[in-house]
Amino acid sequence: MTQNGNLKRRVRARAAKTGESYTAALRNIRQQPGRPELRSLRLAVAQTSLFDDPRDVSALRASGAEMRRLMRDAHQAGSRLLHFPEGTTCWPGKRIMSETGPRSIGPSDWTRFQWDVLREELEETRRLAGALKLWIVFGSVHRLTSPHRPHNSLYVVSDHGELVTRYDERLLSNTKISFMYSPGRNPVTFEIGGVRIGCALGTEVHYPEIFVEYETLGVDCVLFSTAGGTPSGAPAFAAEALGHAASNSYWISFSTLVPQSPGAPSGIASPDGQWAVQCPMDGQPAFAVTEIQTTPEGLARSWRKQVRNNLYAPHQIEGDLRSDERSLF
Structure with missing residues (x-):
């Protein structure tokens, strides 16, 4: 705590002297010789258009x-990684997929999906990632062997155009788990140039344990892809993402x-819980x-890690009745 306090004072002193922002002063201090390397x-x-009918070849x-146009533009802007939302390729509508018809929600009929068309589009997108030397992470349905329902997934494609890994949504909504998808099992991380990245998807922003788990795995950033629920409910998703960034001291x-x-x-949230862009x-x-x-010297992150590891356990007061008592005075 003293070390963190001293660093804060040094940052404020530099910012006052140089006119830099707090963030810029902190970055410059961390880059001094002998400090951990910044990456x-x-x-x-x-953000991409909504395509919700997997029967529609022209929409696929x-x-x-649209994905490939954004990839080219992001490459021109100097991006190393482009992150897409849930259901980038198609976010199948639950009523469109329902085998009982659009008036009710029932088990999904996945034979309606134009799987061959999807595969062709994904192959073309993968090849473009390699040609542009651009990492991409995008949401798509991952087909399983019948009769198993597919996963709701994020594909991670490297700047060599290779599928590196896949994240499957683990904590599904009631409709998804009841009628549409099979849940995933594990967290997924990967690295680009020493920056460690985790993946989350769908409605998992509602579950802090997902984001705490990634903090324990040492990520620098979590890519959270969502369809955002209803437009009126979308701000709550964004607010929760900001909260997870601040409470875990990493980028989201x-x-x-x-x-x-x-x-x-x-948008992209910084570790202080503010939108960077x-x-x-x-x-x-x-x-x-x-x-x-x-953030090798994250001020809040290292302290919270110690607290989560029972920092205060050796200092618990035992044998004092006033500590155990639950009265006002």
């Missing part, structure tokens, strides 16, 4: 074309679909870019 990553976050083609990239953007556009709130496909950095 950075130019990250772009996208359009979603692929929040990627959602364009219908949510008037209330909660895609956001997409426009105009309901149009777009991306936003910022430079994220590792």
